[in-house]
Amino acid sequence: MTPIVRFSVLARVLHWLMAAMILGMLFVGVSMAATEGPAYATLVALHRPMGIAILLLACARLANRLLVPPPPLPAAMPLIQRIAAIGSHVVLYALMFAMPLVGWGMLSAGAYPVVLWGPVRLPPILPHDPALFAVLRHLHSWLAFTLFGVIVVHLGAALLHGLILRDGVFAAMASWRRGRRDIL
């Protein structure tokens, strides 16, 4: 039996940290966009800095992904499954960048200050343009729903690999046992 080769430690740490943060952001986002209650203020004040933190982590993650190749997929994996795996990862990466950039951009276009916390603000990344604000506000929702859909399928696929196929794909990201080989 060939030993399991895992993603690098950094890739695994970033993956699970960001998985929790991104899922958290999706839930925070739809909760705050559907409430007239006092939680709105708290959730929005959390949503902005957390979204920007995801943007920074996504930069680190992409750099790591380009420098350290992932372990190859199992040789026996059919082509169609490879395309689905790689394609969905590309979409996930794209949305990890697009979501926070659209959020930041829409507040810029709407002439809202982009407050992170207290006096710390980010500069606008787009000119003040209310029509553009409206478009980006809707885009932020639709990209979020797309991201959520892809994550649910990604989660299902991960569990399929982990519970049924047991081909090492799940363990490559999820195993933390000592003595296993990491990709370097």
Add this chain to the structure above:
Amino acid sequence: MTEPKRGGGATGPVSLFDPGTMLRLGVIGAVMLGVVAAFAWSAGWLSPHRLTQARMMETLAAVDGIHPGFRRNHAKGVCVTGWFQGSGQAVPLSTAAVFRAERSAVVGRFALAGGMPFQADAPAKVRSMALRILPSDGAEWRMGINDIPVFVARSAREFRDLLLATRPDPATGKPDPARVGPFLAGHPEVARALGLVGARPVSSGFADDTYRSLDSFRFVNAQGVSTPVRWDMVPVQPFVPATAGTGRDYLFDDLLAVLRRHPLSWRLMVIVGAPSDPTADPTLPWPADRRQVEAGILTLDAAESEDGGACTGITYDPLVLPAGIVPSDDPIPAARSAAYMRSFTLRAGEAKPPSAITPATIAAEDRP
């Protein structure tokens, strides 16, 4: 060197009909379904009675009609510009730059409450002032303040229910007493607040009116001390009691006329709350003897139509606060912040017909 492989537990083709596999498939399906259900619940898709921004907009549209391109409330208005001169006297209360003894640019808006952009002006209609104060350090402060002594609801839901209970009956054009009576009986706090609003002295126009924050906030100073506050914009122009006006837009026409002659000024009076003063309930007035600090003077010297005006492409979100001003436990500013962004998103994406006060109206009046 060989490529690293994953290998591991792969055991050849799996049979779908193996009972263990079917159980695992069921578990995977249940996990996926559970995540989707939790998401749908968070988004309010499973709770038709939750008061969301979308439902607040539906209520405003049901009560005031649908007017694409216009604000969903306070729809009839004009833009104004000027400056705020801080006095320095509020610096011991708050670190916000606007309070230093310096000038900040102001883009504001005067409006009538209500979502009807062409409603006729009348003395007793609620008037508002909205301000975007931009100090040189960029830490801006936005506010939307009304000329009534207290707000009329303690929560967004109560406000929504009040709007529905008092909406005009299509047959009579007036609120239906059969709906209003039971609502007020069940909400004595609202009835009392409406009484205070009805008993206020009504001024002749926008220029000699006092506008109040109604909501409570907290000022935080350099030592980190946090003080509950409300504030009033008190006119330097002397108060003249209201008389019936003529013309659909007489309040706005008067404002434009006076601004053509001279600038208008208001004193920003910060009301310093005691720890016992109610901050979570904007229907409750604070005792009249609270210490007041004159934080500065607002001067407005020009007006323009909101068609193309500087006040149109922004929303006066009361949670756009500089460091040194923070929300209190008053639930209304959060509700407003949520509703204003939705109203802004809707109107910014719609084509806007000309407003009641157009650039042409203003130009025509400009000619001697």
